[in-house]
Amino acid sequence: MSHWSEATQERAREIISRYPQKRSAVMPLLYLAMAEDGYLTNEGMEEVALWVDITPAQVQAVASFYTMYKRRPTGKYLISCCTSISCMLLGGDDVLHAVEDESGVPHGETGADGLLSVEHVECIGACGGAPAVQVNYELIEGVTPARARELVRWLGSARPDVVNTDEMQELFGGVRSFDWAIREESGAVGPYPAFQPLGTVGTEGDA
Amino acid sequence: MTTPLVVTKRMTEFPADSHTIDRYEATGGYEQARRATGMTRDELVEEIKTSGLLGRGGAAFSAGLKWSFLAPARPSYLVINADESEPGTFKDRQLLERDPHQMLEGIIITAIANEVHQAFIYIRGEYPKPARRVQAAVDEAYAKGHLGKGILGSDYELDVTVHLGAGAYICGEETALINSLEGLRGEPRLKPPYFPAAKGLYMQPTIVNNVETVSNLPHILAMGAENFIELGHPLDTGTFMLSVSGHVDKPGNYELPHGITWRKLIFDVAGGIPNDRELKAIIPGGASSPWFVPQIHLDHQITKDMCAEAGSMLGSGAVIVMDDTTCMVRAAERIVRFFAHESCGQCTPCREGTTWMEMILRRIEEGQGRAVDLDLLLDVSDNISVGLGWPPKMTTICPLGPSAVSPVLALRDYFRDEVDAHVELGGCPLKKVEANA
Amino acid sequence: MPDSELVTITIDGVAHQVPAGSLLIKAAQDTGTYIPRFCWHERMNPVGMCRMCLVEVQGPRGPMLLTACTSNVADGMVVDTRNDIVKKAQEGVLEFLLANHPLDCPVCDKGGECPLQDQAFSHGPGESRFVEIKRNYEKPIAISDLVLLDRERCILCARCTRFADEISGDPLIEFKSRANVTEVNTFPDLPFSSYFSGNTIQLCPVGALTAAQYRFRARPWDLQMVESSGLHDTAHPRLSVQVSQNEILRLVGVDNDATNHGWLSDKERFGFEYLGSEERLVTPLVRRDGELVQTTWADALDRVAERIGLIRDEDGGGAFAVIGGAHGTNEDAYALSKFARVVLGTNNVDARLDDALASHFLAATADRALISDIDTADTIVVWGPDLKEEHPTLYLRVRRAAQELGVRLVVVHPRATGLDDRASLKLGYRPGGGFALLDEIADGKHPEVRQALSAERVVALVGQASFADGPKLAESVAAYVRNKAGSARILPLARRGNLFGALDMGLAPDLLPGRVADEEAGRSALADSWGEMPVDRGKDTRAMLDGLDSGEIRFLLLVGADPVRDVPDPRKAALALESAEYVVSIDLFVNDSNRDADVIFPAAGFAEKEGTVTNLEGRVQKVNGIAPVPGQARPDWEILDDLAERAGRTIGLSNGEAIAKEISEVAPAYGGISWDLLEWEARDGAVVPLSSARHLSHIPVALKGDKAPSAPLILHVARTLYDDGVMMRHSRSLHPLAPGAVAYLNPDDARKAGAQEGHGVKVVTKHGEGEFSAVLDDGTPPGVVYVPFNQPGAGSLGTEAVVRVTAVGK
Ligand SMILES: Cc1cc2nc3c(=O)[nH]c(=O)nc-3n(C[C@H](O)[C@H](O)[C@H](O)COP(=O)(O)O)c2cc1C
Ligand code: SF4
């Protein structure tokens, strides 16, 4: 019945067990579905429907409400440029244009080679480090158009299996909202958030 | 800072490991939670009521009072609102990342005060790093027996689940957040009931509190309500975090006592306006709040009431500073675009109105504006926020729609000429300036 | 709170007494103030989304704008529904709704009956201030075989989505996306295939949802309409029949508390197409050298009259059989009942086709429940057919009671049913093992059931869950419930049009008109108006079929009946018909049973005649004619009256209303019921009393009743909403929706039989066999094979319970 790997099914059970009612697990399960297929496929939504015992239409109603469930094929790297007010004031739009220009991928699209997807997003809570950019939701603050172009080139050449926020901040970032005292070795492995319960946290070396 | 730090104290003194349980316990962590396990609901609610702690999520409602509304039905639930998505706001992110145990201790205290055995932390999906930190802290706390069965040596049971959002500002609104947590679309619920404390998650009594709000609790118990009051302004006790962004020299989060002036905040604390430009406008409490202008408000004290009197709010404590190179129409368009994009789509005025407003503003900014457009814009706004006052008289279920009107009020009150100039020049006057410069 | 409790509120300066706690929008409406609305619907939970119903209410902190559809009235409430602030707010909402709404009213089915269009005229500002480009969508998309969706017309009131979720319980249409690109849609390749999808068309306040069947067919202003009751469902939902150029174009549900709350099943709503079928009979047919050929009424009637006289003289009434009569009006049924007794001199009459419960139980059980009792029960027991398939109106009512009113629901059925997800308790059993289960319950094996039954108000809906359960089980269940519950009310279930009316008119071997037993007392009471009547015990349908087979019965009159398809054991019927000496049929179509008849009379159908009908709770309602009768077709009663005349024994029936009057005089339970009463005073109908009601106490709760067959696989045959019945066969929109020749197997049994989803399986019983396409189904318990009855292309398996299943052609 399930087209998910045994490991993913085990995670699904584990996640459902954290909630008093299984329907509450819809959101994490939708992330699992993305991690399985690279983006949120119809099969993925049907699968989630079976797990929490609602109709696929009901799952779609939820999935389509949120911006982070990508229902179209998405690149290995999702570059999200903030163009909300604070970032806009400090050149967020120029950063977006630099990314589009350097990658040849207009926002809302995915490159033909399936490597990059580009989008502009509303405030990602990095206003003190504007303009801010995320790669697979891993944050880089204080980005300039020039650094943004470097970032795009780096992703194209280095093609890291795991994108690490601290590494990218060092390479391409500038001003930060606050001092990041805490270094992480791990990072994101795809265009969805890297979070332990989802099994989406990657560390250099593995994968 | 002259006044002592509270919620950012540990991370300031021990930047390297303020997030670890060892450092947390080495600096008195979890002692107040342990004390709380020996206290009654009434004792705790009383203490927090007296402390005058106001919610830090935007609505600034007394935490203790909210707790006292908790309906008798059980089970009751606690949901921590870490959806922080109001443009300009990034304070909770710092608290989550740098001192997660402080919040967890606050959660334990809140849980005991509200007879809660299952708590959720709803963290916005774009905050994976904070979420990882919090999950790590939760795991540490379980390992130490601070969470789970028989916490902190008592016989109290408390489970905490970290829930990741997926990109929807509206899920910050507490009833939308609850729907989202139930696996439904993140649509705000009808009021009444006005508080989830009556009917919330799974239609059970539910307390929703902001990250910063609960992070204050261990300190209130430690220093006692009186000392907490001392810290701040009599009507607005304790310290609070301001996220300062935009055209300032030193953007960032600042923990301050209530009551300093805007001038002091912008020119001393945040280092003033870079490239010696002029201050043009201040957004005092996040994108939802009506704007201030230096000529009128610069010397106002920063308190909930002063802001209210001046027709705005402190909201989520997000201060966005704009200098004189900023096109007010463009800034307004950007903020309205945000609300249009984030509307849940339930209410006709919000769904259709905010998009219409965005279209009109974009037209004006791009030079396609008509003389009638500002009045049209105001009238469309009036159909979302009747009378264009503050706090808004809403035609909608929740305040998101009416929030989109705030920047338009600024255009009406302070920047009419700039709008007219756009229409007359057939484009943005400031762009033209840039061009000539 | 008790509805009796009243509070005083002031609306636009006038004080009104209204029920405490009621919704402001409703309270205002009931006291004469209409507050405009789009999303609010009286039969669904408020969502307060469209914001059209904004009104100003005086609050502690000054006046507040509130949505009337989400505000409950409180004593002393002061409301303003039309001051300038309110007007502006409402006009604002309207302008927002129209901003993206296409201006295609002239080509929109809703044009002329569109609340948005009406509001735009009465409230809206003149020409649009919205100069931007409107949203547009690919249009229209078929969200089901019956319903089309124009997304750009949708105003997102969530009526359709709420209906699917709250009322019909199949949430297959939902909101999609958010903000100003929010739309209503289905999941890709998963259509809104609900038995109730048509209601969303009626609910949609704009023309976003339209009927594929009706699209562009007519404009509201050139429709004529009459109110009537639907006969696809023995609850007789109230509806309005809408006609243009003498053709029925659509049926629309009429809201009433008594039966259907305005809802209709798609079978009821769209299943009228057969009436306009090319194949309707328009002249009498007689057999001439083996062929059915057209003839005159006089010729056809005389032939039959002559044959009646002949057989009557030779063998008397015992040689006649009358099967059917459940699809006409009470007036038709009365005529048939009188015709059988007076003209044919026989009690061999039966409107049931061997698939229903005992006639006295159906017609005259004590403590008969009303449909509305479902809402106020503490516990509802459904032990019988899957209501979703056979009693859609009751299905919605019970579903709502369990879901919205918190009534405890107990469902007992051999496999999954449409109500299971709302049941607080579900018991299954092997088909044929119903008595064994009842014994267990009586022996205290299922305390949870006993506990549910010990409630104060219990309503039991009992019927035949499976052909394998005998008709007696339901009576025993009813008797058991009656013994246990504080006060039990019973609703005996049976399908087929106006069956309950037919039984009330005496169309059963042991009944006379008015729920009177066909015994000395009853007969003598009728004697003055009916004259001489047969005294010997009549035969029911099965016995009549045997009688035809044995030659004891020579003459068969079929009235709107197709036993060869409709009785549980069609083979038996086929044989009986072959051996019949003379067969006469009154029908709308040539069917498998009258194909070899000697004479066929063309009959008038639904909406082509006026009369009364009686639903399963005993409610008599008026049905009305508006469509012309095709060709020379005539109402049953008229045919029978004429035939009686020619057969030398008149039954003296002159017109429908007069027959109704005669019924009210001779049929005790129907005393006082007249067409006038139903037209004027009693628009929701009148429930007839149980004149000679029988108490259930005499019925034994079978102790140590027969066990289900122990064979590894047993057959469960039951009806589905859509099947191959004659009306469905001639309704082009619905017939394709019948499941067809399918056999439901538990995945384990399928594996054992080597059957795969969608592949062929051979199902064999002692009485027959057929090839079906396999459906692997967890809802069907191991050891049970479920085969829907009377499906297009399906062979019949008879009533034998033991089956074998083998996979065919890999
Ligand atoms: C549109 C909208 C967005 C909101 N977003 C947030 C948010 O991101 N974080 C938050 O803590 N509160 C937010 N709130 C306020 C919450 O509804 C709620 O008042 C708050 O979380 C209660 O916690 P507190 O009393 O501790 O502040 C929002 C309210 C509205 C109307
Ligand atoms: S105001 Fe906007 S966001 Fe709030 S409920 Fe209404 S539509 Fe949704």
Ligand code: FES
């Ligand atoms: S009718 Fe009240 S909001 Fe739609």
